Amino acid sequence: MKISAFHLMPHRELPADFERRYESVWVTPPWWELADARRVGQYYNWTLDELLHAARSGFDGICTNEHHQNAYGFMPSPNLMGSALAKLTQGMNVAIVQMGSTLPTSNPPIRVAEEYGMLDCISGGRLVAGCRWAARWTSTSATASRRWSSASATGRRSPSRSRPGRPARCSPGTAGTTSWPT
DSSP states (O other): OOOEEEOOOOOSOOOTTHHHHOSOSBSOOOHHHHOOHHHHHHHHHHHHHHHHHHHHTTOSEEEEOOOOSBTTOOOSOHHHHHHHHHHHTTTSOOEEEEOOOBTTTTSOHHHHHHHHHHHHHHTTSOEEEBOBSOOGGGOOSHHHHHHHHTTOOEESSOGGGSOTTOOOOEETTOOSOOOOOO
16 A cells, blocks of 8 residues: 655635635636735745655655646646656655646646656656546536546556557546556
8 A cells, every 4th residue: 555645735825704705716716816926836835845744754655636726726737846846855765646637628648748757757767647638627528527527547657667669648437546656
């Protein structure tokens, strides 16, 4: 069994009257009212510090995930955070777990594969790569919705571990994250 630390990177200072003033924390919050760039910069750095602490404390993996414009998680580019963590954890036996970049609605699949390849190289082969085919609000067909609700798609092999001549791939319908570094 592998134990990983997962961080949503939530908004840490919502106003006390948030629930009364705003209809939701999902997609509709007016960030121009709620987010101060200096404070958000601190949130990003605190998140990196907290995940680095988890790595130093012996977790098997440290996880980031893609979230856009909501108060419970605003990390729109987990690969940026993953690259910082890959560098900060060099020499540690901890996996860099990318729990997902949304495909294909917001990220070109080849670009995600290239970035995962970079992360795997920077981390020295410690990448555990995952990808999602769509977020619930972008799923318009029953098939896409079923895919989302059944845990979406995750990476089979990280790019540097693919057998020669065989590309790394994502497989729809696979639950969990595979290809744990050995």
